[in-house]
Amino acid sequence: MFTSEETGLAVEGGPAARTEPWPTYDKGDVFISPEDEAAVIKAVRSRLYFRYDHRSYEETCTGRFERRLAERFGARHALACSSGTTAISLALLAGGLEPGSPVACPAFTFAATPSAIILAGHTPVLVECDADLHMDVADLKRVLDEGAKAVVVVHMRGFASDMPAICELAGEYGVPVVEDAVPALGARIGDRHLGTFGDFGAFSTQSDKSLNTGEGGFLLTDDPEAYARATVFSGAYEDRMNRHFEGTPPPVDDLAYPIFSFRMDEIRAALADALLDRLPDRLALHHRNYEHVAQCLGEISGITLRTPVAPRAYLGEALVFRLEGASPEQCAWFARALCAEGVDARALGDRGDKNVRSFWNWRFLVGPDADAARAALPRTARYVSEAIDIPLSANLTPRDCDDLVTAVRKVLPALG
Ligand SMILES: Cc1ncc(COP(=O)(O)O)c(C=O)c1O
The missing domain is CATH 3.40.640.10 (Type I PLP-dependent aspartate aminotransferase-like (Major domain))
Structure with a gap:
């Protein structure tokens, strides 16, 4: 789609926004005292x-x-x-x-x-x-x-x-x-x-x-x-x-x-x-990380954050935003580009991904025809298809959060 000279994007062979692995539990980053x-x-x-x-x-x-x-x-x-x-x-x-x-x-x-x-x-x-x-x-x-x-x-x-x-x-x-x-x-x-x-x-x-x-x-x-x-x-x-x-x-x-x-x-x-003794510390870190990232991303046009039903009515352990109007292929590319920049991201609507958060993949319930499943629930199909999902571990530092914002700012213009 693009060359690295044109975009500088890691997905096209340019330098990544960060090189350390993105901290999540499955890389062993668990809280234990x-x-x-x-x-x-x-x-x-x-x-x-x-x-x-x-x-x-x-x-x-x-x-x-x-x-x-x-x-x-x-x-x-x-x-x-x-x-x-x-x-x-x-x-x-x-x-x-x-x-x-x-x-x-x-x-x-x-x-x-x-x-x-x-x-x-x-x-x-x-x-x-x-x-x-x-x-x-x-x-x-x-x-x-x-x-x-x-x-x-x-x-x-x-x-x-x-x-x-x-x-x-x-x-x-x-x-x-x-x-x-x-x-x-x-x-x-x-x-x-x-x-x-x-x-x-x-x-x-x-x-x-x-x-x-x-x-x-x-x-x-x-x-x-x-x-x-x-x-x-x-x-x-x-x-x-x-x-x-x-x-x-x-x-x-x-x-x-x-x-x-x-x-x-x-x-x-x-x-x-x-672990219950330290739960409040962990919750405070989740809120700190989410608020930092949401405030920065909220200023970028093209990113639609979720509006909470009441102030701070969220945990903050994940960031889900929508790329309104983007196709599933564009969203899948966007998530791949973020991963290349060093930020774990998944496009929930990626048609090639067996993501079990996308209802059309629940064959045990909706049957084998994903198109028919999406047609039955068109609004959720659209919103999930536009969603990018990024884990926000409580282990993230403010610098990690800044890297995430940098990566999104870097990748977004290339979406067209
Ligand atoms: C929304 C939701 N419900 C239920 C579960 C199931 O929890 P468990 O894996 O403990 O059975 C999960 C697991 O992550 C979940 O995300």
């Missing part, structure tokens, strides 16, 4: 790895982690589990829907969200996203009118969905709301944590989340009976569910439900609990 290591070693040396052994709830790492989560997030109950996917499924299972119910979820999310709905025995029904890549509330109404029995809303790439509007609408239809807050652990709207607006909040502690234990997750809810059912489904058998309650447990028959072994183990809980 000596206190975290000591907590894991202590748990390993205890030789007690199962959360439901002879000890009381308070004596277990998992029980302590749950109590602290509930306190920190301002929820009545927390249940640690094996992943974000199982947390979403447990919410839907505990919600008591008829098997095979239609469940609304946004078309811009990670494939795990519709997968979790399927795992719980239901059918995902995709809802369009708006230009900010948030669940479109008007389209959600359409899906509810067509009979959806629950809503799974996603705070995709850390940006809060419009929870007050979604909860109000779901309330009118009498359907439960599950927040997939996996990408937004620690983010808030105002003073209130994402994951505490709906009936359930589902989180992950998988790598690259604000609490990173490799794999893991947790569920928040204020409903004691639903919580009791979720603990049973997660594998609290033979009255072990009772340990989760300080007083009399709710009248839930633990033999009435299947048990799925979606529990969290003690070693992982010890690490997660230790």
Whole structure:
């Protein structure tokens, strides 16, 4: 397309804007302190790895982690589990829907969200996203009118969905709301944590989340009976569910439900609990990085940043912006050019990429015809196709953030 003499772009053979690797978790850049290591070693040396052994709830790492989560997030109950996917499924299972119910979820999310709905025995029904890549509330109404029995809303790439509007609408239809807050652990709207607006909040502690234990997750809810059912489904058998309650447990028959072994183990809980101490530091770094980059990129014409639903209603662990009017091929080239400049970037709509954040690649749900899938959800197809996705690790320094801005400024004019 261009020569390096014309553009100086690294993708055309010119010098890159930066030479160090872009920091992300999969290059080993995880936050771990000596206190975290000591907590894991202590748990390993205890030789007690199962959360439901002879000890009381308070004596277990998992029980302590749950109590602290509930306190920190301002929820009545927390249940640690094996992943974000199982947390979403447990919410839907505990919600008591008829098997095979239609469940609304946004078309811009990670494939795990519709997968979790399927795992719980239901059918995902995709809802369009708006230009900010948030669940479109008007389209959600359409899906509810067509009979959806629950809503799974996603705070995709850390940006809060419009929870007050979604909860109000779901309330009118009498359907439960599950927040997939996996990408937004620690983010808030105002003073209130994402994951505490709906009936359930589902989180992950998988790598690259604000609490990173490799794999893991947790569920928040204020409903004691639903919580009791979720603990049973997660594998609290033979009255072990009772340990989760300080007083009399709710009248839930633990033999009435299947048990799925979606529990969290003690070693992982010890690490997660230790990491919780430093969560505020990490969240502050995410906000610092995002705000720095967004402020600089906001001044560049041709870059459309997402507008948050409220001031600072995002986590800041990822930067997603749109190149409005650019074709999927142009966006794919733009992402390749940024990578060549030393900044990890992906075009979400790259037709040659098996990106599982692009709904037309969810063949398990939409079938093999990607064009037909895009035609069924034209607005989300367009907005996702125009989106560039860049990970903003909390490990980024202000200089790394400047490099990102330099790289975008360098590459953008060549887009034409
Ligand atoms: C939006 C979203 N939901 C759910 C999940 C699943 O979380 P886990 O990998 O812990 O199952 C992910 C994973 O990254 C995600 O991004």
